[in-house]
Amino acid sequence: MSDKKGKPVPLANEGLPAGERGLFCDAPPREYAPAAKIVEDFWNWARSQSLWILGFGTGCGAIELRPLMTSRYDMYRFGIQPRPTPRQSSVFVIGGYASVKTLKRIVRSYEQMMGPKFVVALGSCTINGGMYWDSYNTIKRIDQYIPVDVYIAGCMPRPEALLAGFQELKRIIRAGKAEGQNEYARNFEWYKANQKRVIKDWNMPDYNW
Amino acid sequence: MSRAKIPYVPPEERAFPDLDSGKYLVMWQGPNHPGITGNMSLRLVIEGDSVVDCETHVGYLHRGFEKLMERRLWMQNFPLVCRIAVPEPDFNEYCYAAALEELAGIEIPEKAVWLRTLSLEMIRLASFLMWIGGQAGAFGHGTIAQWSVTMRDYVLDLFEELSGGRIYHMYIIPGGVRADVPPGFLRHVLETMTVVEQNLKDIELVMFHNAVMKMRAVGLGYIPRDWVERYGITGPNARAAGVRRDLRKDRGYLAYPRLSFEPVVGTESDAFERARLRLAEMFQAIDLIRQIVDALPAEGAFRERLPNPLHWRIPAGETYVSAECTRGEYGFYVVSDGGDKPRRVAVRGPSYTHAVSVMERLVRGVNIADVAGLMVSLHTYPPEIER
Amino acid sequence: MRELAEKLAGRYGAREWRDQRRDLSSVTVDAQRMRDVLTWLRDEEGYVHLAFATAVDEIERKAFRLTYAVHNHGTGHGLLVHCEIDRERPVMESIHRLWGQAWTYQREMKEWYGIDFPGSPRVDEEFVLEGWEGPPMMRRDFDSLAYSDATYAERPGRETRDPAAYMKEKLYPEADA
């Protein structure tokens, strides 16, 4: 488990027999190669119509997702619904501030998500630290660690603002400009370096980077 | 459906199952899991489908409030404190404001007393409405949340009208409250209460006269009477165990001594009983809100003059102010060294006990499918554990 | 209350009794008698509820002041029991056998202040932090802002001007010349 002194943890497959090393993922994420324009446009349209949100309440912004997913705002009618696991989700909502401990889970969940995937960041805290700008345990800019497609200002943004944010995300997706996932693949080393700079207990079970 | 009586095991004596024996499975529930309240996690050790051991892991929401508060002026902390417990920020605001007023020797105007009480009861109702949706959802009953969260939103609309904020109201400011009620507000309150009450009656019918709910919740998470003292359990969790304790009565703060209500006390102390008790407290909150609306003085100041917030110094001293929130005893321990910033602020959230010590103990022997229901039935908010 | 104050003083040498409110008092005892005091208060005087336990960094006095808040439901009276321990070698007797939730407070104090409670369950495990390499962060000599600035990148482009300095620069720059 975690190394208390914060010394670099050995790679997870270190010392394993060669045959078992494959249990751990060594391959970095790849950029998505778009299909022919007309096909891709159709796919983008389809993607934009079914945004499946990962139900991970990373911060206080998650509280406004609850009204959004129930009858008053009813986001299902817009093709948005929460999913319990990253494997089924396409949208990651960063609900405000991210403590270092949560950031590690955010990174892991994000990497587990299937492409194409998008990130929506809520509130001041994700943009420039928000009210925790001087806290020792919260990061200030989420875009240093994972790519973000849409920001919604507010502390916290109301459900209506969230809906508007999702509409904006849909617009971007349809226009083929939601490039976060490719951004992450392109600048993987940079993101990893940033992540490792703040996450001292770097223990990601079945990844090897 | 017997109400299980769990033999007493001292909390510090854990089973420590032999994980290498092959009999057990270690499973993490959370932080990314629909069956967890907020952002925390449980490390469960499972044998078959029942839990034999549990460790709670908290800190995913740790922002270091208590450190940050030592860096900020007394008044600057006022917007900060409400963020400690997201679904019901007002208790933070009240405890912090009351502690400052006590240390600085400030008496707040009568009208502020009533408006604070109104605000606290409204958020109590809102918080319970949010909770009941979660409780029903944890037992596979999704409809309730569709109703109750909307009801909560109606209460939040009232807050928006009163204070200008939906979630973080920042209304109870040291010295009083920030604004008087807007015109027509009290009528809106009464109208909303009628709607909420109507819906709560439906919820009661559907959720509490429900075979599935009874089969799953009755007997789940039984808290023996003597655990209340042993673990420092407060609020509905304690009252459901038959302990008649309610700070609103016992401490008699704000306008509560002048309101007519009796703490709701249960007997059976299981998840079902706690849910029923909270439902009764929701009706009670509606009743209290109506009483407050009746008694609210029409005239008068709503705020006491304070020194310039930029150089406000509070005389050296310490105090602990507590209030009865939906989960139990919420308290602020504030130490001043006579400077313009707090020397130390410690926040006592009821979830600290309920979600860690009590949860770890209660979850043993529970079916994994019921862990979420049990957790919700303790009504915990992780941000107040780790601050 | 007077009576309790005298009993505490007589039995345990408690001092500095102060009534903060009608229903809240504070008292100081020696650290090595704290456990006895709390046991006695719980078992004999009805202070059965431990509301919280925490520490205050008295860095000027090179001490940690520990506070245990106990409450008597019968009389509705709360008591803040203080004791001081050495800041250089902070060790305190554990009370996890007195209250079932005390170990979390002790775990918290261990992580946040570096106060050790030998024998307390999981006291050496990380509590809210993960991979923390700095000093215990609630100590007053730990500068949160400096740490944050050094560790977490800020969005560039922020710059502010002091009104007095700006007006000087614009209106009477020669004053220093």
Place this chain on the structure above:
Amino acid sequence: MDIKDIVAPFAVWKRAFEKPFTVRKPIDERPGAPRYRGFHINDADTCVGCGTCESICMNKAIDLVPVEGREPSAGDSGLRPRVDYGRCCWCALCVDVCPSGSLGMSNEYLWIDSDPDVFRYVPGVDAKPWDGAELGYRRAEGYRLLDMERVPMPETGHAEGVKSFLELVKGYSRDQAEREADRCVACGVCVASCPAHMDIPGYIKAVRDGDLETGLRLLYETNPFPEACGRICTRACESACAIGSGGDPVAIRWLKRYIADQVELADYGKSLPRAEPATGRKVAVVGAGPGGLAAAYYLALLGHKVTVFEKDEAAGGMLRYGIPEYRLPYPALDKDVDYIRSLGVEIRYGAAVGKDPALAKLRKDFDAVYLSTGLPAAYRLDVPGDDHPRVLDGVAILAAATRGEELGLGRRVAVVGGGNVAMDAARTALRHGCEVDIVYRRREVDMPADPEEIREAKAEGARLIERAIPVRVEDSGDGGARFVWNEAEMVQKEPGKRPVPEPIPGAVVTERYDSVIAAIGQGPDLAYLTEADGVEVRRMKPVTDRAGRTSVPTVFAGGDLVNEKKDAISAIADGHRAARAIDRLLGGKGD
């Protein structure tokens, strides 16, 4: 469990026929509540750029930035707050605290962007869709985080005050001073307006902290006349005070006085800097008014040997001879002067430069000369008959009162003029039991005197005659004078300029007075400047640069003689600047 538990849940179905909770178009149908705390709005013209919003913001979300087309001016820093929505928590403390009340919040809550760098703007300057929003959070009526009312100054009532020359203003007690100092937000907007650029926020903080030694030290850094200025300063700072943009300005002058009053002269030395080692250079200062003595003080601090030449028999200049005792008691002035003298400044009384000694001699005997001779010569009324023996000079009357001479004003007195000297003369006359008419050619609002002075003169019983243009003075034949004036109306001659009085034909009024006191202004007496000295003079003023250097390298000039403001604090500032320039001339560093 009974049958009800099976059946009851089906009650849900009745909801199928009810109106759904769902909001059809949430964004359009649900604007923020009237009090909603949305994005900021700011009335950039009302805003004074004091930065109190920045100070109260716990998130460091607010920066003060220069904005285009807005330059600093008195009482406005020219900066405007920029809000970073990567920090803001919408607590609206900035709105609650804003002294001018310019800051507010709209009820707009939608701002979505893919670029995280856009979330900051200057409200009221950078155009946004929510500019001018009617709805949104405003500070509630009767609710302010800052106290907008000044702590009242204890004063002798007018009925009582007019009977004697005792000081009217009693001064703050410790508690009052600390409460008043607490109102300051330490923005520093006032500093630019003070001619001496005193560290006003600094010494107010010292009052707040009860640290009067630091306070005194800060005062003396820029002003060696705190007792005098704490009473009679024209206080441009208070007009610039940010708190004053929405309430009573902080009583900066009274707080200065409080510091000086509280510290005994014997204790001054403990907190004030000591003089540098003697440099052996000698400087002559002409005129022991505030400007001259200020120069002397700073020169002495720098280690120079200073000799002050004063034509009168006591030091203080206009502070002593022009300002009545009830406003500035002599012991207070003496305290300031005595401290300056304690640094080794020598004052030669009765030494009228020009007669004895001549300026040329000073230039020869001293390394530098500072001219601070002020404006001793009163202007005449400049109407026929202004040489009548009952037409008196206001400044001379005040000086005579200071010397304790018999004034012999008679019973009815007219004071002509609308400045502070006129008010002082009127109130002095009132204290000598006269009936006083103040005759002014424009309206009361046009008077250059301090509004407070005008108010008090009227309260003490002076009658104000506005819009009266003097025509002539005649002898009344019974030892008095008949003063004749023409009533006037105010005419706006040029748009944008202030209106001028035009005589109404035929509306001539004649009143008999025992004395007519002319207080319409003073001019310099430059008789001591001979051509041989070579100091260039233009329009009755020695030509100087900002540091007071004249055309002759070793001769400096300042104070009322040179500057436009013609008040004590400007003279002090001139003296300080000149002292630094002289020090540099004499080989020092000048600080």
